[in-house]
Amino acid sequence: MGLLALFRRTPPSASVAKERLRIIVAQERSARGSPDYMPLLRRELLEVIRKYVNVDPAAVQINVEREDGHEVLEFSVALPDKAR
Amino acid sequence: MTEIIVVTSGKGGVGKTTTSASIACGLARRGKRVAVIDFDIGLRNLDLIMGCERRVVYDFVNVIQGECTLKQALIKDKRIETLFVLAASQTRDKDALTSEGVRRVFDELIADGFDFIICDSPAGIEKGAHLAMYFADRAVVVVNPEVSSVRDSDRILGLLASKTKRAEEGNGGVREHLLLTRYSPRRVSTGEMLSVADVKEILGLDVVGVVPESTDVLSASNAGVPVILNEESDVSRAYEDAVARLMGETVPLRFVDEPKKGFFARIFGA
Numbered sequence: 001m002g003l004l005a006l007f008r009r010t011p012p013s014a015s016v017a018k019e020r021l022r023i024i025v026a027q028e029r030s031a032r033g034s035p036d037y038m039p040l041l042r043r044e045l046l047e048v049i050r051k052y053v054n055v056d057p058a059a060v061q062i063n064v065e066r067e068d069g070h071e072v073l074e075f076s077v078a079l080p081d082k083a084r
Numbered sequence: 085m086t087e088i089i090v091v092t093s094g095k096g097g098v099g100k101t102t103t104s105a106s107i108a109c110g111l112a113r114r115g116k117r118v119a120v121i122d123f124d125i126g127l128r129n130l131d132l133i134m135g136c137e138r139r140v141v142y143d144f145v146n147v148i149q150g151e152c153t154l155k156q157a158l159i160k161d162k163r164i165e166t167l168f169v170l171a172a173s174q175t176r177d178k179d180a181l182t183s184e185g186v187r188r189v190f191d192e193l194i195a196d197g198f199d200f201i202i203c204d205s206p207a208g209i210e211k212g213a214h215l216a217m218y219f220a221d222r223a224v225v226v227v228n229p230e231v232s233s234v235r236d237s238d239r240i241l242g243l244l245a246s247k248t249k250r251a252e253e254g255n256g257g258v259r260e261h262l263l264l265t266r267y268s269p270r271r272v273s274t275g276e277m278l279s280v281a282d283v284k285e286i287l288g289l290d291v292v293g294v295v296p297e298s299t300d301v302l303s304a305s306n307a308g309v310p311v312i313l314n315e316e317s318d319v320s321r322a323y324e325d326a327v328a329r330l331m332g333e334t335v336p337l338r339f340v341d342e343p344k345k346g347f348f349a350r351i352f353g354a
Contacts, residue, residue, distance in 0.1 A: 012275030012276075013275065013276055014272070014275050014276055014277055014278050014279070014282065015275065017230075017278055017282075018278060018282045018286065020231065021231055021235060021278075021286050022286055024235060025234075025235065025238045025286055025287075028235075028238065028239070028242075029238070029242070032242045032246075
């Protein structure tokens with residue numbers, strides 16, 4: 001690294017890595033305690049929805065929230081601007 | 085009181101075996117009786133790193149299946165009196181390792197007065213990795229400062245918190261420690277590599293060691309001498325520090341900052 005490096009703009013890739021990891025780790029940790037049938041449930045629900053609306057798989061969020069003593073299954077779908 | 089420590093990571097090639105060998109040597113050099121066990125059934129390698137590959141007669145699976153005694157299978161290290169190696173078998177039968185069998189071997193080592201049992205886990209999250217961590221009191225999670233290694237080690241943390249004896253019994257769980265390997269202070273300073281603080285923050289673990297990237301690791305494995313025994317190397321010093329911290333000593337982190345450059349070196353490059 002010499003004088004030239006001062007003018008060469010390299011993007012700080014470590015900060016990108018850190019941000020990506022923070023998000024994916026948080027997401028995977030929240031899925032960790034959830035029931036085993038969740039991935040299948042998610043897939044089947046997605047299939048049903050796609051019979052009517054063409055949604056992106058990434059637009060489907062499914063969560064299990066624990067609130068004192070009971071669990072709430074939360075399912076949200078972001079519909080596209082123009083439904084088919 | 086025997087402590088069982090698993091060296092694990094999820095991802096392959098991050099330095100589990102190198103770390104197992106060096107930590108085992110470091111503890112044994114301090115006079116502790118140590119058994120280091122290769123759990124990578126079918127892909128034995130700890131023997132090579134320890135330099136005892138030609139002395140393997142019986143292995144872990146032989147002991148479990150009652151084909152020999154534990155004493156016959158334990159290979160006594162030629163350098164350190166109190167260090168013993170138990171090699172993995174080369175069998176392709178993954179079911180050769182059973183929970184009951186592993187427990188029997190551990191019970192015998194405990195009865196024999198061993199201070200530490202170091203379990204060198206295979207990569208992945210299959211049976212071998214599961215059994216390596218199941219009975220552990222503590223875990224050394226080996227991580228490279230790189231996205232896939234960090235993510236995989238978080239999976240392992242999830243397993244440590246749920247699929248271990250300590251987790252099942254609910255008595256405090258497994259104590260987890262982070263050990264970073266292949267660390268390059270120079271690349272961290274230029275923003276190309278995740279820093280110790282970054283990885284610590286993402287995984288939420290205490291740091292037991294930071295091992296710098298070095299050619300000494302390859303030379304050591306070439307020679308079959310655990311790298312901690314190469315006193316000239318920073319890697320050896322870093323592992324020695326990690327061993328001290330495992331034993332409860334407070335040692336400041338070394339090899340995490342780039343050596344300061346002089347004025348001319350900064351202008352003209354070095």
